Amino acid sequence: MESSGGSEFDYLFKLLMIGDSGVGKSSLLLSFTSDTFEDLSPTIGVDFKVKHVTIGGKKLKLAIWDTAGQERFRTLTSSYYRGAQGIIMVYDVTRRETFTNLSDIWAKEIDLYSTNQDCIKMLVGNKVDKESERVVTKKEGIDFAREYGCLFIECSAKTRVNVEHCFEELVLKILDTPSLTAEGSTTVKKSNIFNQKPPVSDASTSGCC
Numbered sequence: 001m002e003s004s005g006g007s008e009f010d011y012l013f014k015l016l017m018i019g020d021s022g023v024g025k026s027s028l029l030l031s032f033t034s035d036t037f038e039d040l041s042p043t044i045g046v047d048f049k050v051k052h053v054t055i056g057g058k059k060l061k062l063a064i065w066d067t068a069g070q071e072r073f074r075t076l077t078s079s080y081y082r083g084a085q086g087i088i089m090v091y092d093v094t095r096r097e098t099f100t101n102l103s104d105i106w107a108k109e110i111d112l113y114s115t116n117q118d119c120i121k122m123l124v125g126n127k128v129d130k131e132s133e134r135v136v137t138k139k140e141g142i143d144f145a146r147e148y149g150c151l152f153i154e155c156s157a158k159t160r161v162n163v164e165h166c167f168e169e170l171v172l173k174i175l176d177t178p179s180l181t182a183e184g185s186t187t188v189k190k191s192n193i194f195n196q197k198p199p200v201s202d203a204s205t206s207g208c209c
């Protein structure tokens with residue numbers, strides 16, 4: 001049943017970008033939302049962008065939260081996992097430690113702070129334009145994604161190769177997951193993007209003050 005008033009989108013999805021500092025999270029987001037690439041400064045705390053897209057025949061409003069990779073912001077950024085339907089884990093194919101930190105740090109952060117059990121994870125190997133400097137093979141990325149149950153893609157924020165594809169794949173999988181799109185789930189349908197109430201089922205883990 002269509003609601004009256006001509007709604008501007010069918011679903012609002014909250015997506016989160018995480019990973020070490022310098023892997024290119026903000027660059028990927030800029031590449032996706034503005035078709036541009038420029039030399040960015042490290043993110044301070046958390047940044048946020050909105051993009052309207054039509055994917056899988058649905059009008060979607062994507063609220064994409066871009067977190068700082070620097071450790072000093074970790075406490076702050078941890079609160080942004082709540083309610084995300086999709087989490088994009090980024091590493092730099094030319095820096096091995098950004099890949100090993102996925103299991104040492106980032107996968108653990110997701111386990112600790114994500115509130116959507118069915119939340120879709122996407123592993124992204126960025127900077128494939130620097131092929132001669134590559135140290136993490138595509139197979140290693142595929143194997144990690146398989147082990148952790150993530151989608152996987154390699155891309156470049158600089159050349160824009162696979163950037164749109166990355167977000168599309170993630171969103172298609174979210175659309176394909178009933179618990180993430182059902183009424184009454186944490187998906188906030190046709191409502192305020194800042195409305196980030198935790199799911200009811202999570203009440204046991206949220207303390208009161």
Ligand SMILES: Nc1nc2c(ncn2[C@@H]2O[C@H](COP(=O)(O)OP(=O)(O)OP(=O)(O)O)[C@@H](O)[C@H]2O)c(=O)[nH]1
Pocket residue numbers: 019020021022023024025026027028038039040041042043044067068069070126127128129130155156157158159
């Ligand atoms: N060659 C190349 N450089 C890139 C690419 N993506 C990002 N960079 C560069 O990598 C550096 C870091 O990019 P950012 O987007 O700021 O990285 P970040 O992950 O947002 O870092 P934090 O905000 O500190 O967590 C910048 O100098 C970018 O220009 C890419 O695909 N290819």
Ligand SMILES: [Mg+2]
Pocket residue numbers: 025026027041042043066067068069
């Ligand atoms: Mg950044």
